[in-house]
Amino acid sequence: MTASPHRASPIVLGAMSFGTIIDEDISFALLDRFVERGGSWIDTADCYSFWASDTGHGGASEAVIGRWLAARPGVRERIRLSTKVGAEPLWPGSWPAHRTGLSPRAIAQAVEGSLSRLGVDTIDLLWLHQEDRAVPIERTVDGLASLTGSGTVRRVGASNHPAWRIERARAHAAAIGSAPLDALQLNATYLRVRPGTLPPGVVHPFGVLSDEQRDYAAANGLETWAYTPLLSGAYDNAAKAIPEVYDHPGTARRLAVLDRIAHAHDAQRGQIVLAWLLAHGIRPILGGSKIAQLDTALDAAELALAPEEIAELDGAV
Numbered sequence: 001m002t003a004s005p006h007r008a009s010p011i012v013l014g015a016m017s018f019g020t021i022i023d024e025d026i027s028f029a030l031l032d033r034f035v036e037r038g039g040s041w042i043d044t045a046d047c048y049s050f051w052a053s054d055t056g057h058g059g060a061s062e063a064v065i066g067r068w069l070a071a072r073p074g075v076r077e078r079i080r081l082s083t084k085v086g087a088e089p090l091w092p093g094s095w096p097a098h099r100t101g102l103s104p105r106a107i108a109q110a111v112e113g114s115l116s117r118l119g120v121d122t123i124d125l126l127w128l129h130q131e132d133r134a135v136p137i138e139r140t141v142d143g144l145a146s147l148t149g150s151g152t153v154r155r156v157g158a159s160n161h162p163a164w165r166i167e168r169a170r171a172h173a174a175a176i177g178s179a180p181l182d183a184l185q186l187n188a189t190y191l192r193v194r195p196g197t198l199p200p201g202v203v204h205p206f207g208v209l210s211d212e213q214r215d216y217a218a219a220n221g222l223e224t225w226a227y228t229p230l231l232s233g234a235y236d237n238a239a240k241a242i243p244e245v246y247d248h249p250g251t252a253r254r255l256a257v258l259d260r261i262a263h264a265h266d267a268q269r270g271q272i273v274l275a276w277l278l279a280h281g282i283r284p285i286l287g288g289s290k291i292a293q294l295d296t297a298l299d300a301a302e303l304a305l306a307p308e309e310i311a312e313l314d315g316a317v
Contacts, residue, residue, distance in 0.1 A: 008038050009301050010278055012082070012225060013294075014285040015044040019060030020052035022289045027064045028071070033291050035078060037298045043185075043225070043285050045084035045129055046114050047099075056092025062117035070119055081118060084129035084159060084185075085110035096203065102132035104143025111147060126153045127185055130160040130204050137165050138172040145178035157183030157223070160204035163216040170220070184209075184217050188226035188282060190273040190313070191254055197245040201228060209282075218281075226277055229284040230297075235269040250317055257316040261309050271300035272313075279310050 013034045018027040031042070044065060047058035062083060069076055086102045088110065089095040100106045115121060126147065128140065147153040158166055158181050166181055173180040187202045188209035202208060209226065217224045234240040235258075242251070255269075262272045274284050274297060286297045305313075 008040055009298055010283055011039060011274070011298055011301050012041040012043050012283050012285040013039055014227065014287040015042055015061045015065060016048045016287060017052070017061070017289070018044070018048075019064040020049045024064055024067070026289060028068050029291060030289075030294055031065070031068050032072075033294055034298075035075060037295070039298070040078065041080050041082055041125075041283070043082040045087065045127070046110050046117075047084070047088040047095075047129065050089055050092075050095065056089065058088050059113070059117055062114055066117050066119040076120065080124040081120065082125040082127065082157075083114050083118070083123055084127035085114070086132055087129040101135060102128055102140040102143070103135050104139060104146070107140070107143040107147070111152065115152070122151065123153045125155045125157055125183060127183075128156070128158045128161065128181075131158075131162070131165060131206070137169045141169050141172045141178065142176070145173070145176060148179040155179065155183065156181050157185060157225075159185035159227075160207045162206040163210075163213050166216065166222075181222070183223040183225065184213060185225040185227060185285075186213065187228050188224075188277065189229045189231060190258065190276055191231070191242070191246045191251050193245040194248050199228065199231075199245055200243050201232075223283065224281065225283045225285055227285045228287075229273060229277055230270045230286075233270075233288075233293075235273060254313075254316045257312055261305070261313065264309075265303060267300070267303060268296065271296065271303055272305070274300035275303040275305050276310065276313050279305050 042065060044061045046062060048061035050056055050058040053060055085107055086100060088100045090098040090100060100110055144156045148156060156179060170180040186209040187199060187207050193199055193208065198208060231242060232240065234242045258269050258272055262269050277284050278301060288294060
């Protein structure tokens with residue numbers, strides 16, 4: 001690969017389907033293009049994608065990334081790896097009732113497996129994939145402390161956790177002098193679901209970025225990452241319906257504003273959504289299986305919305 005002519009992109013490449021739905025050749029091509037375009041963060045999980053694998057277990061995504069790194073000498077210095085632990089099924093078909101969870105022992109074993117599959121000795125950002133109320137959050141933080149203390153993990157974050165548990169975890173980290181959780185990963189997009197509903201694919205009760213979580217992150221300097229920001233292509237693909245949970249009057253108003261601003265920039269709706277998230281300091285995670293989709297998303301990071309456009313998008317409620 002040639003050196004990137006682009007500035008570092010704030011977009012994250014989501015590798016959930018690598019090695020299962022997306023074959024290895026296409027996965028490598030997407031990874032190559034992402035780095036060529038200035039991308040740095042690659043996001044995966046130890047459980048990806050157990051629901052699409054032949055074994056009923058995850059690990060395929062990390063293994064593909066590991067083989068890609070091995071085939072691209074020097075690229076590890078140009079990228080940062082983010083993976084998650086806690087949601088891998090204990091045995092095929094056991095999720096969600098029986099998963100590895102977030103005890104110190106489970107975290108240590110999961111990280112060992114991730115390091116082996118990725119072929120690296122350090123994880124740049126380790127996420128707690130979903131909360132585990134069978135384990136006190138303080139015990140989970142103790143497990144993370146040993147990993148950050150040894151340098152095996154550089155940063156820690158939490159996905160699909162309520163704000164109060166993040167606060168409790170951070171307080172315990174401060175008390176024991178360990179690295180605190182400094183990032184949140186949640187479902188977020190421009191449209192909003194009806195109260196009491198969850199978007200397709202979100203099974204966690206605290207999986208959708210709320211105003212409280214957003215306020216908490218901003219007040220405490222936590223980085224926020226957004227998964228499924230483009231509704232799996234529904235903003236721009238006429239063959240994909242916007243999910244029913246977004247069917248309310250506020251959606252029509254938001255889409256009207258989105259259409260006006262997209263037209264003004266000669267851009268797609270989804271590109272404006274990404275630009276809007278970035279304007280609010282939220283890192284979008286992009287999946288997809290086509291180079292063209294990736295390029296379109298990366299182009300959105302170069303799109304500068306005017307303050308009045310951001311205000312109009314914010315106010316369309």
